[in-house]
Amino acid sequence: MPELLAFQSDFAAALRDRRRTPAVARWLAGEADVVDRRMAIYRANMVAAADKALSAAYPVIRQVVGGEFFHGLAREHQRGTPSTSGDLTHFGATFDAFLASFEHVQDMPWLPDLARLEWAAHLAYGAADAPDWDAAVLAAIPPERLDAIRFRWSPGLAVVRSAYPVVRVWTIHQPGFDGAFEVDWQRAETALVARDGFVVTVSDCPPADASFIEASLRGATLADAASATLDRHPDFDLGALLGRAFAARLACGVID
Amino acid sequence: MTAAPPPPVGAGIGLRQPHYREVFERRPALAFVEVHSENFFLAGGASMHALERARAAYPVSLHGVGLSLGSADRLAGEHLASLKRLVDRVEPALVSEHLCWGGVGSVHFNDLLPLPYTREALALLADRVDHVQSVLRRQVLLENLSAYVECRHSEMTETAFLAELARRTGCGLLLDLNNLYVNARNFGFDAAERLDALDAASIGQIHLAGHDVVDDCLVDTHGAIVCDPVWSLYADAVRRFGPKPTLIEWDTDLPALDVLLQQAAQASDIADREVAHA
Numbered sequence: 153m154p155e156l157l158a159f160q161s162d163f164a165a166a167l168r169d170r171r172r173t174p175a176v177a178r179w180l181a182g183e184a185d186v187v188d189r190r191m192a193i194y195r196a197n198m199v200a201a202a203d204k205a206l207s208a209a210y211p212v213i214r215q216v217v218g219g220e221f222f223h224g225l226a227r228e229h230q231r232g233t234p235s236t237s238g239d240l241t242h243f244g245a246t247f248d249a250f251l252a253s254f255e256h257v258q259d260m261p262w263l264p265d266l267a268r269l270e271w272a273a274h275l276a277y278g279a280a281d282a283p284d285w286d287a288a289v290l291a292a293i294p295p296e297r298l299d300a301i302r303f304r305w306s307p308g309l310a311v312v313r314s315a316y317p318v319v320r321v322w323t324i325h326q327p328g329f330d331g332a333f334e335v336d337w338q339r340a341e342t343a344l345v346a347r348d349g350f351v352v353t354v355s356d357c358p359p360a361d362a363s364f365i366e367a368s369l370r371g372a373t374l375a376d377a378a379s380a381t382l383d384r385h386p387d388f389d390l391g392a393l394l395g396r397a398f399a400a401r402l403a404c405g406v407i408d
Numbered sequence: 409m410t411a412a413p414p415p416p417v418g419a420g421i422g423l424r425q426p427h428y429r430e431v432f433e434r435r436p437a438l439a440f441v442e443v444h445s446e447n448f449f450l451a452g453g454a455s456m457h458a459l460e461r462a463r464a465a466y467p468v469s470l471h472g473v474g475l476s477l478g479s480a481d482r483l484a485g486e487h488l489a490s491l492k493r494l495v496d497r498v499e500p501a502l503v504s505e506h507l508c509w510g511g512v513g514s515v516h517f518n519d520l521l522p523l524p525y526t527r528e529a530l531a532l533l534a535d536r537v538d539h540v541q542s543v544l545r546r547q548v549l550l551e552n553l554s555a556y557v558e559c560r561h562s563e564m565t566e567t568a569f570l571a572e573l574a575r576r577t578g579c580g581l582l583l584d585l586n587n588l589y590v591n592a593r594n595f596g597f598d599a600a601e602r603l604d605a606l607d608a609a610s611i612g613q614i615h616l617a618g619h620d621v622v623d624d625c626l627v628d629t630h631g632a633i634v635c636d637p638v639w640s641l642y643a644d645a646v647r648r649f650g651p652k653p654t655l656i657e658w659d660t661d662l663p664a665l666d667v668l669l670q671q672a673a674q675a676s677d678i679a680d681r682e683v684a685h686a
Contacts, residue, residue, distance in 0.1 A: 238474025278450030
């Protein structure tokens, strides 16, 4: 093995496991105890980087569990699923699965869903800016072609389903929230995550609307998404949903 | 190789999110602002909008922390592609990276890890820097690192390594004087003496920052004001190399904007004084 690769492999192993420090110490100047203390600085940096990245993507979970416990979650998550990119924006994509399996948070079974909501919000924050679009163009499409159109949804739009009141939990942890803090833990909520200009919005989405948007996001035509939704939600009002969606600029075009 | 015009010689600050609003409202006189490239590998949204506003008001320096030029096994092509998109979008005055590695195999440590300063590493870095400069179609600056361990198999000093890298590739150097001072203290060498190896023309930018002291080790936190010995080193560097675009870098425990502006003004004053005495 080339020398540089051997050195870096030993260094990496010592960062991931302190017991491997002697392997890297052979490359490094200084006494063993000094090398051990200095490698500890790099090990702490590594955890701090994971904590910082996850704190940016999961600010609500951090508030819910507290900064110290969150630091421990970051360390454990990184241990099992280390970062693979120099761009930490991507780190934490599987934090929900980690939370679902990590034994010390099993008393908060809603945490993985909250993580999925926050990750969707994190992606929406950096999503492309939606182009301006006037829904009036729909009027120009011949009626016989309307069934086959597909909506182009604004970048970042996502639906996150939960059996828990995740929208409520997210809302009461937003900066500046000054309402009542009660949470109805029996309530199942589906989150609609979107971008309004540069602001990420999270709203409680009626199940029928969520069903239509999910089908449409998967590429279904207007007719197919509507009929699949009506099968499960006979009272689904397509016109009302589209009115709200266009007003909130959730859609930014159609594929005719 | 073409390059956008460098920022005017003078002082700039690291622009961080808590200061966006105040900087855009006050428009303090700064030679340039610098951001971490990786924070803007995004398609759109509030951060990109802020960067565009900054770019409209100031020359921008893109400072990379994650490319990991020195990884022995591979250069992350997707990371370089993201940087390329950002450079094309922002048309920055300066683009810099670190002389370091950050990961090996599939794992990234998201840290700036020290290299052994060997001929093997120099050959690898020269290839990588050539590749990056040809992809970006511009010069990049390479920054010296702060470190807490050093390799016993190094064959030259870090500054000699950087000087040779600049000679081979035409890259510029980002001379971080706090990093040099941190290493001088951690490893027991004379910081000013190390400047002897550097050529004035190769130095494209200077970084100044504060550090922390943990037990027997100086740790590069970018969370404090610049210390007196680093200001002295800065005066020495200006005497040797002439005035250079100089950045006040602050990342942790971010203070009020005025503290950064005061540090930037101090850097300008020192540079002016040294130039006047030259």
